[in-house]
Amino acid sequence: MSAATDQTPAAEKKNIAAGVDAENIASNQRVISGALGIALSALCALYTLFHVWSMNLYPLEPWIYRITHVGGGLALGFLLFSAHMLSDDSNAPGRRSALGWIMLAAGAAGVLYGLVAMLTLWVSTGGRSGFGAPQPPEFVLTFGIPLLVGTALTVLTSWLFPARRRSRLDPADVLLALAALAVALYFVYYAPMLRLRAGTGMALPSDMYASMVGVLLILELTRRLAGLALVIIAAVFVVYAFVGPWLPGILQHRGYSMQRFFSYIYTDNGILGPTTAISSTYIILFITFAAFLQASRVGEYFVNFAFAAAGHTRGGPAKVAVFGSGLMGMINGTSAGNVVSTGSLTIPLMKKVGYRPQSSAAIEAAASSGGQILPPIMGAGAFIMAEITGIRYTEIVVAAIIPALLYFLSVYFMVDKEALKNNMKGLPRSELPKFRALAKQVYLFAPILILIVALFMGYSVIRAGTLAMGAAAVVSWLTPFRMGPRAIFYAFELAARMSLQLVAVCAAAGVIVGVIALTGVGTRFSSMLLAIAAQNQLLALFFAMCVSIILGMGMPTTAAYAVAASVIAPGLIRMGIDPLTAHFFIFYFAVMSAITPPVALAAFAGSAIAQSDPMKTSVESFKIGLAAFVVPFMFFYNSALLMQGPWYEIVHVVATAALGIFLLASAVQGWFFGRVGTVLRLILLVAALFMIQGGWMSDAIGLGAAALVLTIKKTLLTPERVARGLD
Known part of the structure; x- marks a missing residue:
């Protein structure tokens, strides 16, 4: 469904970013037309509207709201995304074998039994649960085993006998959507009583079976949308809950019965806890905001503005990627997804002006990943941190300003020095949008400005995000792409599609x-961390960095940070590290895992577009984003980088850290007012590290070392002397 009419060819020439806001279709995503396609679009739009309405106008009880959020997301996810890659070929296999149909029929019997039982429960009791409610029919309480067996058989059928046509719904996935609905109906009905009995000896077998089905559906949808890494980690943790009594050392615990564990896990201590609280509020709100920007094509304006401002400079498309991808990554909150959208434009243009394929992909990956540390949205990271730590959102956003500035300065210096080193030019001005014309449309930045101003005026995050969303629609009325009812409907539909991955991942x-909460392994791991580090905070931070990166490899940032914060942050805080510093440290490395070899999802996404070697691309992206691996240690040693301290100290550390970042980029790229050799690069690296530390003595040493390199460069390594040396 198109949100706006197409541009004329003449206008298209001025819109170099045309198509950057187009929806990216995943390899396993269905695209269904006709009446069924319209019905699915309507369900998606209603899913988003439910959240916007509940957050702003009619708040629901938290458990019921979150259960509906997860259940609706699961149902839509199974309807829209297949268990395997799909084909546009109408001749692709569309029929199952006899065994496939037998398995599907058996699965359908179990799922439909469970769904009918839940519908009967609601109808027979009039939706009234608790004491004094009518007794439901006997068969209602036996729904669990048939539903679990039917769901497991249906999942197995979707794996073994997939329907490959992109334009058709798979009956197996329809059944899985119905299973998700049955689970949601059960938990919504019994929510008041589950608060009292879940995770205790009073838990019912039906609580356990409903939860087991819910966990199975969550892990299967996560596999479809985010890959196997998170599924394997979650499965290992589930197994750990039962094998704990036979494990050694800190891993040992007393063990839990199936009934207690599964009834506990589907509460606000687990699936309905902080991660889902964030995905059901802040994440879906700002994904909807991003969808409004996308549907109104304001996102195109951001990229066009960057091209008009920097596209003509040396290595122009790379600098556009730094700014444009950083801005878009801040809003949509997924590194790899942002690489696919903006990278489809910037990567070919970077190759056109002379960047190697792997460098083009690496620059885009580093910029897109950096968007998640860019305030005020930080890819929803700021909201997750606020929820976990209890620190005010505005305090987190202010603290993030300088580290984000240093990161993007570093990436900018990296791409600029590579352009200098290889004598690259920018794009011809004739191929670029006219800056003067775009400057007249600077009001299109209004949604971002309204968001920032509203937040600092004291509005709630939800109210500020809703105002920004409305502003995106209003400013579109001043462009050729006015958002009418159809475009607004498309934005709500698109938001649901974009949010499904994060709904599954957060669950x-x-x-x-x-x-972690049930077994207490997080506390014991923190104690072990303290023992190993022997009260050495730097060593503890090194371990925290390693754990955050390993968890983040193959996992989206939101999940990696939430898990790492649960396991590592308590130990760091007990060692005396400030909570804000500890959580920022963990969050930074969870983000940077997307560009860290050997599993660098953002770099791999870029390499697919650039047709480069994935491993070489991930190494290159690590090199370009190297500052992000230094900045967290910087703000650990000097809290002024988190805006904590007197203004003159903040100005001092920003200036010296920026110079240190410049020297670091010079050392990595081998360019400091001209090419420099290995020895001088090592001296520059030492100078950079001293400058980054932020003390007066270290600054003096860093400046002295940099001056030494410059002096050698200007006096001993002149072109004439080098030429004589060649004779």
């Missing part, structure tokens, strides 16, 4: 968080 992360 799966909730499983892990629930196991």
